[in-house]
Amino acid sequence: MDRKKVNSSAIRSVGYDEHSRVLEVEFNDGRINQYGGVSAELHRRLISAPSIVSYFRDNIEESFSAKRVKG
Secondary structure (H helix, E strand, C coil): CCEEECCCCCEEEEEEECCCCEEEEEECCCCEEEEECCCHHHHHHHHHCCCHHHHHHHHHHCCCCEEEEEC
């Protein structure tokens, strides 16, 4: 999955596959997690949020289960 670099204190890049509804997040420590069932709208809101890491923690991390891909 292609990820785009983001300006965040804890998240390095974010990718999204609209067909499978999978959000992929690469953290600054090298971990990569995938979150299934994420809507395209939620992805759009994440990448346009003033604080990506705050939006992620409030709306994704606690609402969707993570599958660790790396790290």
